Amino acid sequence: MDTPAAQPRTIAFIGLGIMGGPMAANLVRAGHTVIGFNRSRLAVDRLVAAGGRGADSVAEAVADADAVITMLPADAEVTEVALGKGGVLSHARPGTLLIDMSTISPQTAIAIAHTGHEKDIRVLDAPVSGGEAGAIEAVLSIMAGGDAADFAEAEPVLRALGTTVVHVGPHGAGQTVKAANQLIVAANIQALAEAVVFLRKAGADLPAALDVLGGGLAGSTVLTRKKTNMLDRDFPPGFRIDLHHKDMTIVTDAARSVGAVLPVGALVAQLLASARANGDGGLDHSALLRGVERLSGQ
Numbered sequence: 001m002d003t004p005a006a007q008p009r010t011i012a013f014i015g016l017g018i019m020g021g022p023m024a025a026n027l028v029r030a031g032h033t034v035i036g037f038n039r040s041r042l043a044v045d046r047l048v049a050a051g052g053r054g055a056d057s058v059a060e061a062v063a064d065a066d067a068v069i070t071m072l073p074a075d076a077e078v079t080e081v082a083l084g085k086g087g088v089l090s091h092a093r094p095g096t097l098l099i100d101m102s103t104i105s106p107q108t109a110i111a112i113a114h115t116g117h118e119k120d121i122r123v124l125d126a127p128v129s130g131g132e133a134g135a136i137e138a139v140l141s142i143m144a145g146g147d148a149a150d151f152a153e154a155e156p157v158l159r160a161l162g163t164t165v166v167h168v169g170p171h172g173a174g175q176t177v178k179a180a181n182q183l184i185v186a187a188n189i190q191a192l193a194e195a196v197v198f199l200r201k202a203g204a205d206l207p208a209a210l211d212v213l214g215g216g217l218a219g220s221t222v223l224t225r226k227k228t229n230m231l232d233r234d235f236p237p238g239f240r241i242d243l244h245h246k247d248m249t250i251v252t253d254a255a256r257s258v259g260a261v262l263p264v265g266a267l268v269a270q271l272l273a274s275a276r277a278n279g280d281g282g283l284d285h286s287a288l289l290r291g292v293e294r295l296s297g298q
């Protein structure tokens, strides 16, 4: 079903990193007035160069906004920016829509939504999948939790950022679905990394092997998007292992709280922790390959 084009809006965008930078630029391209704030100024300057406006604080960014989007590393930063003294809930106009697109725990998302409700700020959790390339190309998958009416209002804006935009349930549901996404992606990358080490050791023609694997049931977006990193053994982030480690903690806690047992998830969480312990936390998660290489004596 076609969604109506977004009315031009004033959108505050907090967190202009690997994902937030290109997402904010896409909102500018879609005709919105985007006022950006980031902890380091360089990212704000990049948004200004892309046609947005810069702010020197969260308070300044959100003061005149119809909607506020946050794209921050983890629970602590989102909580600080949403609920802190200089934060969104203290400075946004009543009725403002706060859309948190970071990956955080479902419990934190629910807590922020409840506090928002008390202050007449409507909140959606709307985490994304698709990585840096998906953010740049505006083809993200966006999984939203919150009230249906708020989602309907946000949807035209979200469609400037992604192609698959789905309301998946009440507050926190977006983060629950995102946790499942991170479980699938981590296991997928680990399996791909193990196949690459196996193929190399067996003396296979690796580019040819990955081409043909990509055309069969083993094909995946992970294979398509991460093949070059694996072939070149070069792992610029992308999605940092530090962040995926954070996400596996969310998966593990959320699964335990509902009595779901995830043996492969638990193993991959350990392998991500090992990657960090070996100094790979700042690399793209495709660097799980380096861990498999270490295990295989390469």
Ligand code: NAD
Pocket (backbone or CB within 6 Å): 014, 015, 016, 017, 018, 019, 020, 037, 038, 039, 040, 043, 071, 072, 073, 074, 077, 080, 081, 101, 102, 103, 104, 128, 129, 130, 131, 132, 238, 239, 240, 243
């Ligand atoms: P990033 O570290 O590149 O960006 C985060 C930005 O937030 C940084 O620019 C940082 O300076 C800024 N920041 C941190 N604290 C701040 C504060 N208090 N106030 C203002 N700015 C602050 O991270 P990213 O890769 O863009 O990821 C952002 C979120 O999106 C994370 O939750 C991540 O798990 C999720 N995510 C990332 C990807 C990916 O491929 N990178 C994909 C899907 C989801």
